[in-house]
Amino acid sequence: MAIKTTLKMGDPLLLQQAAPVAAFDTPELHDLINDLRDTMIALNGAGLAAPQIGVSLQAVIFSVANNPRYPDAEAVPETVLINPTLTPLGEAQDNAWEGCLSVPGMRGLVPRYTHLRYQGYDQFGNVIDRTVSGFHARVVQHEVDHLWGILYPMRIEDIRNFGFTDVLFPQLDSAAADD
DSSP: OOOOOOOOTTOGGGGSOOBOOOOOSOHHHHHHHHHHHHHHHHTTOSEEEGGGGTOOBSEEEEEESSOTTSTTOOOEEEEEEEEEEEEESSSOEEEEEEEETTEEEEEEEEEEESEEEEEEEOTTSOEEEEEEEHHHHHHHHHHHHHHTTOOGGGGOSOGGGEEEHHHHOTTSOHHHHOO
8 A cells, every 4th residue: 555654762652652543354454554555665674563564553563584673583474463462471581682663772681571461453354362471572562562551661670771782782784773
């Protein structure tokens, strides 16, 4: 469909809770998902949430395969997740560096649950119910946070672990550093 402009941190829409999707398998929803996919791919994103392109609906897409921004990340299958719920499976968390297309050029060390169950629907209204861990769990949590008006810097426990990618990781090439 189209590559959309990504809203940046500071835009008030990114701090709002998104509305649930009310109707599945509609031309409007399919257009939104295609716009999310096209924009995510064009920007080498691991995922993208509807609020990031100015649409305040509970819809995200994520996928990781040969991504220059995450060269060592495990593969995550392309998933469209609508009206999600997340359930942590245990208290275990780990810290890892995250970036965001809405916070370009920066990275932060963010704690996330290591194992979780996510549930929701795809764009056709089919039920999604998965148990995941590792990078997959991190990506889901990051994207779903966007639906609740949370950007990853809000989760950083020590602001000293937040900065510009090219300063924190000077060894990365420009493709990996661009968020």
